[in-house]
Amino acid sequence: xxxxxxxxxxxxxxxxxxxxxxxxxxxxxxxxxxxxxxxxxxxxxxxxxxxxxxxxxxxxxxxxxxxxxxxxxxxxxxxxxxxxxxxxxxxxxxxxxxxxxxxxxxxxxxxxxxxxxxxxxxxxxxxxxxxxxxxxxxxxxxxxxxxxxxxxxxxxxxxxxxxxxxxxxxxxxxxxxxxxxxxxxxxxxxxxxxxxxxxxxxxxxxxxxxxxxxxxxxxxxxxxxxxxxxxxxxxxxxxxxxxxxxxxxxxxxxxxxxxxxxxxxxxxxxxxxxxxxxxxxxxxxxxxxxxxxxxxxxxxxxxxxxxxxxxxxxxxxxxxxxxxxxxxxxxxxxxxxxxxxxxxxxxxxxxxxxxxxxxxxxxxxxxxxxxxxxxxxxxxxxxxxxxxxxxxxxxxxxxxxxxxxxxxxxxxxxxxxxxxxxxxxxxxxxxxxxxxxxxxxxxxxxxxxxxxxxxxxxxxxxxxxxxxxxxxxxxxxx
Ligand SMILES: *Cc1c(COP(=O)(O)O)cnc(C)c1O
Numbered sequence: 001x002x003x004x005x006x007x008x009x010x011x012x013x014x015x016x017x018x019x020x021x022x023x024x025x026x027x028x029x030x031x032x033x034x035x036x037x038x039x040x041x042x043x044x045x046x047x048x049x050x051x052x053x054x055x056x057x058x059x060x061x062x063x064x065x066x067x068x069x070x071x072x073x074x075x076x077x078x079x080x081x082x083x084x085x086x087x088x089x090x091x092x093x094x095x096x097x098x099x100x101x102x103x104x105x106x107x108x109x110x111x112x113x114x115x116x117x118x119x120x121x122x123x124x125x126x127x128x129x130x131x132x133x134x135x136x137x138x139x140x141x142x143x144x145x146x147x148x149x150x151x152x153x154x155x156x157x158x159x160x161x162x163x164x165x166x167x168x169x170x171x172x173x174x175x176x177x178x179x180x181x182x183x184x185x186x187x188x189x190x191x192x193x194x195x196x197x198x199x200x201x202x203x204x205x206x207x208x209x210x211x212x213x214x215x216x217x218x219x220x221x222x223x224x225x226x227x228x229x230x231x232x233x234x235x236x237x238x239x240x241x242x243x244x245x246x247x248x249x250x251x252x253x254x255x256x257x258x259x260x261x262x263x264x265x266x267x268x269x270x271x272x273x274x275x276x277x278x279x280x281x282x283x284x285x286x287x288x289x290x291x292x293x294x295x296x297x298x299x300x301x302x303x304x305x306x307x308x309x310x311x312x313x314x315x316x317x318x319x320x321x322x323x324x325x326x327x328x329x330x331x332x333x334x335x336x337x338x339x340x341x342x343x344x345x346x347x348x349x350x351x352x353x354x355x356x357x358x359x360x361x362x363x364x365x366x367x368x369x370x371x372x373x374x375x376x377x378x379x380x381x382x383x384x385x386x387x388x389x390x391x392x393x394x395x396x397x398x399x400x401x402x403x404x405x406x407x408x409x410x411x412x413x414x415x416x417x418x419x420x421x422x423x424x425x426x427x428x429x430x431x432x433x434x435x436x437x438x439x440x441x442x443x444x445x446x447x448x449x450x451x452x453x454x455x456x457x458x459x460x461x462x463x464x465x466x467x468x469x470x471x472x473x474x475x476x477x478x
Contacts, residue, residue: 008057012047020051064461066405068274072431074359076378076408076420077168077217079245079269080276083332087272090335091328101323110307113324114300116334117284123337123345124243124263125256126286130295132325136244139264139283140174140211145317146262146287146294147208147238148178153315156236158208162201164193165414166216171242180208187414191218191371193228202235209237214258215248215376217412217420219356229259238262244283246270247425248353248376251346261288271333282329296320351425352377355432359423362436366443370415378422382415387443388450392417395442397464398456402438 032040049057067073073080091097099106117129133139144161151158161175164185172182183201188194193212201207210232215221222228229239241260243249247270255263267273268281275281287295297316298309324330340348353376360369360379367381383392396406396419408420423432445452457463 008049008054009045009047011053011057012045012049014048017048017050067276071403071405072423072427072435073405074407074421074423074435075405076219076380076422077245077411078276078408079247079266079377079422079424080405081247081424082426083272083274084336084339086339087332087335091331096327096331101327107306109324109327110300112334113330114302114307116330116337117300119334119337120265120284120286123246123250123254124241124265124286125254126263127289128292128295128299129284129286130299130325131282131284131330132296132319132321133264133283133285134321134326135268135281136242136264136266136283137170137174138320139266139285140170140240140242141177142283142285142296142317142320143240143262143264143287144174144178144180144211145320146285146291147240148180149294149315149317150238150291151208158206158237160204160207161240162198162207162210162232162237164210164212164216166191166218166412167211167213168217168242168244169411171211171213175211183207187216187218190373191216191220191414192222192224195224195227195231198228198231202231202237207232207235207237209239209261211240211242212260213242213244214255215245215378217378218371218380218415219375219378219422220371220373221248221376225258233259244269245377245422248349248356250349251342252349255286256288261291262286267329267333272336273329273332280326280329282326282333284325298324348425355423355425355427356421358429359421359432359436362432363421363439366440367419377424378420380412380415381419381421383417383419387447390446390450390453392419394446394450394453394456395419395439398442398445398453399438400457401459404435404438 068080068082095108099109113131117131120129121127130142133142159181160183161180162183162185163172163175164187166187175182185193185197185201210228212228214225232239239260239262241255241258241263243255243263244266246265250270263286264283265271265286266281266283268275273281285295293313293315294317297312297319299316300307301310337345356375356377356379360375363381364372368384369379369381371380383390383395392409396409399406410418411420412418423435442453455464
């Protein structure tokens with residue numbers, strides 16, 4: 001569907017424009033004289049537009065964006081929380097923004113990198129960290145390459161990774177990319193890993209280990225986690241923890257204590273960097289002592305003279321990102337952790353869990369909740385039993401009419417018609433109550449006026465897309 005905002009090039013018109021800038025009174029170089037003929041464009045359609053119209057054009061475009069700063073964003077497994085602006089201010093300090101990674105006098109920045117690694121070590125229980133990976137999925141790949149190298153050095157052929165069906169989609173994708181094949185484990189009726197099947201799968205012998213998210217994408221904390229990691233270890237495997245959404249665990253529970261050997265964190269989810277739309281992220285990897293030599297280069301260590309790079313070694317998986325990773329994201333995480341402190345971070349976890357459970361209890365009165373347990377940072381409803389066969393897509397589209405972003409839909413795949421809701425710790429009770437009110441109204445509309453839902457959204461600039469036509473005949477540009 002064509003947007004009804006014209007392109008900036010369509011807005012120009014002939015004639016003199018009001019100008020707020022005084023006419024230039026210095027001699028200008030005539031570009032036509034110095035540019036070779038073949039580099040000159042005779043026809044350059046720069047629109048003739050007054051300043052005020054340009055400002056209105058771009059401000060109006062910006063108002064069509066939806067973001068965490070606009071309203072509630074309950075997109076499950078994405079931790080779309082509000083990020084304190086003070087961390088933006090810190091990341092923009094000139095000492096950080098004007099430094100070059102090859103500059104000699106960068107001790108302060110190296111200290112920051114090293115100290116953040118230590119803080120993440122405290123939070124996860126891991127002995128060593130790299131801050132280089134540029135996103136969660138990139139961290140997963142790095143973690144798996146470390147696993148691979150670890151077994152190669154030991155002369156063991158381990159070619160498979162166990163991934164439960166409740167895992168984030170990036171887990172099997174990363175395992176495949178690292179050259180492993182995947183054994184999928186079906187969750188049991190409690191949404192947990194079935195121990196007997198895990199034991200059975202491990203018997204295959206060439207299993208490198210398991211990738212697990214705990215709490216998983218159902219928002220459920222697997223209480224048998226220590227048995228799971230023990231079974232994998234007893235059979236010679238390693239345990240990888242997907243800590244993209246660490247909110248509910250901060251200061252409460254550490255992946256190391258659950259028995260994990262490798263963990264990735266998403267600084268852009270849990271630790272205060274706005275994300276979405278493909279902006280820069282950071283997916284640090286933490287490992288236990290035995291795996292530290294495998295971490296990518298360069299790797300920071302503390303010496304008597306200060307922070308320095310460790311000597312090159314033969315087993316490191318090598319370099320995986322230019323310089324030190326996405327430094328701006330790293331600064332924000334550092335500022336966020338220091339500002340909140342141990343108590344503040346624990347409170348983040350408690351409120352993330354409280355908010356999700358508050359919503360769950362309210363919404364399960366009308367909506368179907370397949371796994372009815374105390375949840376962690378998120379929970380999953382489904383469209384089963386909706387009046388008039390209203391679907392998850394209808395609900396998600398209708399939510400947009402109320403100025404709220406839709407939850408994650410049709411994921412995790414183990415729940416047909418899933419609506420995955422993560423309110424995060426930064427929503428107030430008032431905004432949670434508004435969300436409940438909207439969801440209740442939508443349920444009532446499903447009963448009384450389901451056509452309204454099937455044609456939603458009604459208030460957004462772009463209405464419901466024809467998904468079938470879009471798939472068959474994609475029009476990718478104007
Ligand atoms: C978001 C997420 C990832 C992937 O992180 P990216 O930064 O998007 O690559 C992996 N696992 C879980 C559980 C996630 O929520």
